[in-house]
Amino acid sequence: MKIVPVKDMQFLGLPSIYSLFSFDISPYLSMVEFEPDDYIFKNGELPDCLYCLVKGTAILSLYHSNGRKLARFMESPCFIGETELLKAQELTNEVKAQTLxxxxxxxxxSCMDTILSDPVFLRNLCLYMSKNALYDLTSYARTQAYPVVNRLAQxxxxxxxxxxxxxxxxEVSDYLGTSYRHLLYVFADLCKRGILSKEPQGxxxxxxxxxxxxADVVS
Structure with a gap:
């Protein structure tokens, strides 16, 4: 993790976070940069911060008692740590940077009580979490409605x-709701058809x- 100086934040062309609050959040705010595979949160931590991802993609991993790991890809802009902030769960799930x-x-x-009593922030957070729930529902519906090849292409x-x-x-087989073996078959078929070509890096x-x-088949 690398801290980006506050004086540089205005030159990065990133979405503003200030309008999400009714008070001045700047005394509690910093900008941090994570390299690919850096931990944003480790599994089972007590968080002391809330992140707002404004550039890049991260991977949320959920570990089950049978050893199975389910992955969810998180795209900017999004919050990371909001369920822990609201005490819906105490400890963090693993979140790693997938890209920069x-x-x-x-x-x-110093500001948790202020944040949790700020009606502007709470309204924005409710709106975000509602859209997130709708996205998850839509993703599940797509899993049931469209073949793996179309969802993989997308x-x-x-x-x-x-x-x-x-x-x-x-991680991708879990995300798409298919088996590892079937995913390999689909990749092999796409290569055979000349849509993809296998290289050492991917x-x-x-x-x-x-x-x-x-991909366009998936509405």
Whole structure:
């Protein structure tokens, strides 16, 4: 984790966070940068801050008693740590940076009571969490309604950088609600059809138009 000087924040072209509050949040605010694979939160921590991810993608991991891990990809802008702030759960789930991530960090030690009694912030947080719940419901509906190949095509277009896709199969199979074995079969089929090509670093998008046509099936 790297702290970005406050004086540099205005030059980054990032979404403003100040309008989410009715009071001046700046005394409690800093900007932090996470490299890919850095922990934003480790599993089972007591958090002392609230993050607002404003650039990049992170991965939330949920661990079950049977050893299975479920992954959820978090795109900016989003909050990280809001359920712990509201005491819906005490301890954090694991969150790691998937790409370079920039986050506003709100230190809660001196402002938690003020934040939790701020009607403007609470309204914005309720709106955010409601949209998040609708997104999860829509994602579940897509899992039931569309084949893996179409949802994978959409996911590849979302996560690829400069035409190269290199996500971990174990996390993606959980995210798409399919088996690891079936995911490998779908990748092999896309390569056979000339839509993707396998490289040492991952998969290269060989035919963007055909991949997009597959993704566009998912409404």
């Amino acid at each position: 991530c920039l986050c506003y960090k709100i230190s809660l030690a 996911f590849i277009l979302l996560m690829a950088r400069n035409g190269l896709y290199k996500e971990k199969h174990t 998969y290269r998008i060989a035919d963007p138009a055909r991949l997009k046509a597959l």
